[in-house]
Amino acid sequence: MNPIYLKILGSGSALPDKERFHSSQLLEVAGKYYMIDCGEGAQIRLWQYVGKTSRLHQIFISHLHGDHCLGLIGLISSFAMLGRNNNIEIFSPPGLESILRPQIDFFCKDRDFEVVFNEFSSYRHETIYQDKNLTVTTLPLKHRVPTCGFVFQEKEKELHLNRAMLDAFSVPVSAMKSIKAGADFVDERGVVVPNAKLTFPADKSRKYVYCSDTVCLEKIIPLIENADCLYHEATFLEKDLLRAKETFHSTALQAAKIARDAHVGKLILGHFSSRYKTTKELLAEAQSVFKESYVAADGATFTF
Amino acid sequence: MNPIYLKILGSGSALPDKERFHSSQLLEVAGKYYMIDCGEGAQIRLWQYVGKTSRLHQIFISHLHGDHCLGLIGLISSFAMLGRNNNIEIFSPPGLESILRPQIDFFCKDRDFEVVFNEFSSYRHETIYQDKNLTVTTLPLKHRVPTCGFVFQEKEKELHLNRAMLDAFSVPVSAMKSIKAGADFVDERGVVVPNAKLTFPADKSRKYVYCSDTVCLEKIIPLIENADCLYHEATFLEKDLLRAKETFHSTALQAAKIARDAHVGKLILGHFSSRYKTTKELLAEAQSVFKESYVAADGATFTF
Numbered sequence: 001m002n003p004i005y006l007k008i009l010g011s012g013s014a015l016p017d018k019e020r021f022h023s024s025q026l027l028e029v030a031g032k033y034y035m036i037d038c039g040e041g042a043q044i045r046l047w048q049y050v051g052k053t054s055r056l057h058q059i060f061i062s063h064l065h066g067d068h069c070l071g072l073i074g075l076i077s078s079f080a081m082l083g084r085n086n087n088i089e090i091f092s093p094p095g096l097e098s099i100l101r102p103q104i105d106f107f108c109k110d111r112d113f114e115v116v117f118n119e120f121s122s123y124r125h126e127t128i129y130q131d132k133n134l135t136v137t138t139l140p141l142k143h144r145v146p147t148c149g150f151v152f153q154e155k156e157k158e159l160h161l162n163r164a165m166l167d168a169f170s171v172p173v174s175a176m177k178s179i180k181a182g183a184d185f186v187d188e189r190g191v192v193v194p195n196a197k198l199t200f201p202a203d204k205s206r207k208y209v210y211c212s213d214t215v216c217l218e219k220i221i222p223l224i225e226n227a228d229c230l231y232h233e234a235t236f237l238e239k240d241l242l243r244a245k246e247t248f249h250s251t252a253l254q255a256a257k258i259a260r261d262a263h264v265g266k267l268i269l270g271h272f273s274s275r276y277k278t279t280k281e282l283l284a285e286a287q288s289v290f291k292e293s294y295v296a297a298d299g300a301t302f303t304f
Numbered sequence: 305m306n307p308i309y310l311k312i313l314g315s316g317s318a319l320p321d322k323e324r325f326h327s328s329q330l331l332e333v334a335g336k337y338y339m340i341d342c343g344e345g346a347q348i349r350l351w352q353y354v355g356k357t358s359r360l361h362q363i364f365i366s367h368l369h370g371d372h373c374l375g376l377i378g379l380i381s382s383f384a385m386l387g388r389n390n391n392i393e394i395f396s397p398p399g400l401e402s403i404l405r406p407q408i409d410f411f412c413k414d415r416d417f418e419v420v421f422n423e424f425s426s427y428r429h430e431t432i433y434q435d436k437n438l439t440v441t442t443l444p445l446k447h448r449v450p451t452c453g454f455v456f457q458e459k460e461k462e463l464h465l466n467r468a469m470l471d472a473f474s475v476p477v478s479a480m481k482s483i484k485a486g487a488d489f490v491d492e493r494g495v496v497v498p499n500a501k502l503t504f505p506a507d508k509s510r511k512y513v514y515c516s517d518t519v520c521l522e523k524i525i526p527l528i529e530n531a532d533c534l535y536h537e538a539t540f541l542e543k544d545l546l547r548a549k550e551t552f553h554s555t556a557l558q559a560a561k562i563a564r565d566a567h568v569g570k571l572i573l574g575h576f577s578s579r580y581k582t583t584k585e586l587l588a589e590a591q592s593v594f595k596e597s598y599v600a601a602d603g604a605t606f607t608f
Contacts, residue, residue, distance in 0.1 A: 047322075066378060081319065
């Protein structure tokens with residue numbers, strides 16, 4: 001089973017610096033790229049860490065604060081200069097197109113692709129995108145402006161064929177497709193060979209959850225349960241809980257409790273306030289309740 | 305005499321990378337900052353290399369290509385978050401306000417300062433700004449869109465007082481101001497003391513010229529003559545002259561010939577095409593005709 005790769009392009013919060021650019025991530029599933037948020041400088045990180053971007057076709061924007069979407073116009077401009085000819089789809093809360101379209105028309109006149117906007121309601125938990133590998137579902141959050149997280153859920157996979165048994169029962173190639181989908185095999189004499197004899201279990205369908213800027217929201221737990229990996233913002237330490245509440249952000253401890261209660265595989269923390277010189281305390285706080293906690297850093301890759 | 309400092313924030317061309325962000329410079333004259341162009345990520349470089357920005361009040365944009373102005377909205381957003389309360393003035397060719405104003409209204413609602421737009425004609429050589437230290441004059445260039453360079457000219461400075469002679473002639477403090485401005489001194493008996501006896505020459509008024517994206521334009525030479533420092537784009541090597549012409553850019557050799565013929569103090573090259581892996585050849589080409597040629601790099605500081 002190929003791993004899912006999550007590349008952190010930007011792990012900082014409102015004020016960027018050299019070490020931590022604004023929020024952006026690149027998820028790679030079965031060779032396809034999906035960008036999540038696109039803060040200023042995301043394209044710089046993309047060329048730096050990833051290079052080719054022809055496999056990127058969808059960008060998901062959690063909310064319309066500048067540190068989550070101001071990198072879009074630069075990225076689209078560079079696509080135009082590089083001669084891209086595949087459309088790019090952007091999914092966002094309402095309002096992005098009216099801001100971005102005039103810029104695209106002004107700065108990227110000479111382009112051979114379309115920018116397709118898909119604006120979703122931030123108040124509904126709904127599937128906004130799917131392809132053969134996965135579905136993307138919104139996760140309504142609570143921040144100062146309409147905000148959604150995203151659940152990337154791999155689709156159910158085909159069963160693995162048991163080649164030795166297929167040979168033993170002389171199963172023809174024409175039957176393989178339905179067997180991989182779960183069907184039994186009926187031979188020419190009418191004998192039924194149960195599917196379980198002919199296959200091994202399918203690979204697990206993995207789930208990645210991106211929880212962008214939000215106050216701590218326990219109601220998301222049933223929706224993110226058993227995720228293989230959860231990214232959750234952790235702008236503050238618990239000692240600054242008051243500030244977290246005022247600004248509609250979370251603490252590292254809160255993020256870790258969500259991760260623990262949702263039984264996720266691992267937790268990645270990010271979006272740290274620039275008031276903290278290191279992430280040591282943030283990580284320690286999270287690990288005190290959820291051991292599989294990690295800290296995002298620009299350029300880091302997580303696999304699951 | 306305090307040096308003028310030129311800090312390179314971004315030295316790259318259309319496609320940014322980790323080493324070379326898009327065009328942006330910070331000029332420091334008598335403790336005041338002036339930003340020239342503001343490509344994506346300029347604010348990241350600013351926090352990285354300079355820190356405090358309360359002394360920055362004017363931004364000059366050479367032309368409305370994304371790699372010269374897409375960093376403005378991020379910078380303004382950060383100013384808003386940092387609680388800035390001094391206005392920021394932006395000087396640019398026509399069209400920037402109609403693109404940027406909706407973004408400012410959307411992303412920077414909570415701000416305690418105004419963004420004041422001053423749009424100038426790119427076809428006139430005229431003074432668009434002055435304060436007690438300097439004047440800024442546009443330098444019409446030739447690129448794919450309306451483009452201007454800028455001439456930063458220090459104002460004429462006061463003469464230095466010769467304290468010993470002032471004492472010898474018993475010049476009262478009340479007369480100092482006019483003597484520094486060049487007046488002779490007339491004592492109470494009506495005797496005239498020539499100004500030259502009471503003063504030393506004023507410091508030289510320095511000149512910095514920024515030549516943004518342009519084809520090589522010999523007609524600018526009289527307007528930039530004797531500049532202490534000239535920044536001139538050098539996107540290409542002379543062997544790629546055809547490509548330079550097609551894209552309305554200059555070669556390093558052309559930039560150096562302009563510098564030589566305008567008798568400038570030093571030449572800084574920048575805006576290098578990403579096709580060149582190093583700047584060695586670009587520098588060698590320029591130095592072959594103008595020895596005082598230097599290569600811009602993000603973070604480099606030039607003084608004059």
